[in-house]
Amino acid sequence: MGQFTIFLALIVVVAFLLIVVIMVQNPKGGGLSSSFGGGGTQQLGGVKKTTDFLDKSTWTLSTILVVLILLSSLAIPRAGIAQEDSTALDPDALETPAPAAVTPNTNDTAKPADSTK
Incomplete structure (x- = not known):
């Protein structure tokens, strides 16, 4: 299991817990806290x-979620970086091909533009 998969699983668990904690709260002061009250x-x-x-x-859960998301960006596998590293190690990949030889145009007569249109 890769590092990114572990981060992804942790992010899902923390996000679920955060949803549960937020749903338990009541914006008007009720929720779980009102059931323990009574007068x-x-x-x-x-x-x-x-x-x-x-x-x-x-x-706490929101802070943990943000930290996990930021750390997971470091664990994302990047194909482009691996490809650049392989060309840097391969000296044959750095050689540039010679430009194609340009042949001069032996037909110096130019056709006039069609002015009937």
Whole structure:
């Protein structure tokens, strides 16, 4: 398995986790954090802690996703680079062919342009 395939699998897993974390949140303050609330002042986890956890996990997963994407660009196999390297190592590939010999035109008579059109 190549490096790019590993990066691709990690990117897919992190993107899926990021989608799950974002879908759990409610833009109006509800979501998973509202299910732990209820109105009582004595809460085991607390709404604030759940919201902080979801917020931190969103930022962490998004940062990991960006880093993985940037690192995967280094692992992409490039055919053009390998081809350039092979010509640099092959001294016969660097030789340029001689230009074709130019034969002079022995027919010096030029035809007049057709002016009837």
